[in-house]
Amino acid sequence: MKAPVQEFTAPRDDNRRLANLCGPLDENLRQIEQALDVSITRRGHRFSIRGKSAAVATQALESFYNRATEALSVDDIQLGLVETRQGLAPSVRHGDDNPFAAGETEDGSPVLHTRRSDLHGRTPAQREYLKQILSHDVTFGIGPAGTGKTYLAVACAVDALERDAVKRIVLTRPAVEAGERLGFLPGDLAQKVDPYLRPLYDALYDLLGFDKTQKYFEKQMIEIAPLAYMRGRTLNHAFIILDEAQNTTPEQMKMFLTRIGFGSKAVVTGDTTQVDLPRGQKSGLMEAQVILKNVRGIAMTRFTSVDVVRHPLVARIVEAYDEHAQHLEAGLDLPASGSRGEHQARAPRAAGGKA
Structure with a gap:
């Protein structure tokens, strides 16, 4: 054919x-x-x-x-x-003569205005994510790497700051040490935690440019800190983002969500398939999905491999891992386990021959 x-x-x-x-x-x-x-x-x-x-x-x-x-x-x-x-026409950029209302595309999905460019959701899930962030005080974005969870959340924060909808942006991540405590690492606090927070810096530099980002840091209009330093604070008129939330404990997640003050908005992002917590430690993000799913004012968006907007190979990698996980849950044999089974089946014959 x-x-x-x-x-x-x-x-x-x-x-x-x-x-x-x-x-x-x-x-x-x-x-x-x-x-x-x-x-x-x-x-x-x-x-x-x-x-x-x-x-x-x-x-x-x-x-x-x-x-x-x-x-x-x-x-x-x-x-x-x-x-x-996704079955959507590639978005057309509009100039100053855009006949549509500011902040919307032809289909009414949100457009975020940053100094570098205007951004909008590329997939239905991303567009729904943006709508939920704008209409809810707390939004969870859960899904695999490359789906734009963190980048779009930071873009929403930048858009809100530029429009004076909030007075500052607070970005935080749990610092999960790779076998070492932060106190034993060389350097001052900034040098110790910088590797954990670097992806957030990268998003800000991409959206605002280096000079503007540095000015906002100097004026304390943007703050990036490890999650542990959020305890005891109340954040009013702020846009707060918790990234890599799958690596929070239930206590840390509750602590973060109760930092929200008047006029503030919070976004929590994470991938429940990439938990780096010690074995046996429950993830605060996974628990929050269950506890908060019916709480009014909280929205949850779940992304899948079809929402990946990185290199096309990333989506195929995510799909392969998802398929592998489904096989494990179903108790199906995988190639590696099959080879072990063959070895085990031959063992009795070898023992019998030896006897």
Whole structure:
């Protein structure tokens, strides 16, 4: 059975836009081919797309062409393809003549305004996550790495700070030591905890730029600290984010959630499949999912591998680990356990021969 073939013809009056669509040495076309498992052949302004996902790839080409008034980066292509696989048209950037209300896309999903760029959710779960953050005082974002849990939460915080909706941002993480206590590590407090908090710094630098971030730190409008230093505080008019919450104990989780003061908003993010707590220690995030699921004012968003917006391989890695975990829960034999079983089955025969 022949693979379906679709055709797309770009207008002939805009060679620059065509070049922006294809990218240097047709790199953008190769990205689309690999992501959607299709073959794209171009002759001038005509594209032939062959493969089971030819219709989806054709839609993606048309959408990218409409966006290609400027050069499209690899990131633009990858993020657009995430939306395409979700059945959403890649979002079109609007300039000052945007006819839609500020802070919304065509479908009404939230847009976050930062100094670097405007951000919006790329998948249905991300868009729901943003809506819940904006409409609830406490929001949990739970799911695998690469789904944008932390980055979108920090973007919401930056947007709120820039609009004067809050007076400061407080970012915190539990410092789970890798076999060493912080007190025995060299350096002052900042040097001890910096490796644990570096991902939060990276998100701020990406959203605000280095200089603006440093100014906010100097004015104490942004604070990053280990979770242990939150005890005894009440945070009013603040946007508070607890990252890597799967590594909190139940006591730490309760302590964090009770720090929230008037005019504050809190977001808790974590991945319950990557708990680094000592064996036998219960995760505060896993317990909170059960205890707080019906509490009014608290929202929970769960992400899956389809929401991963990193390299496409990351989603496949997450899926492979999920499938492995399901096999273990079902008690099914895996290749490794099968080889051990064969060894055990041969053992009695060897013993009998020896006797």
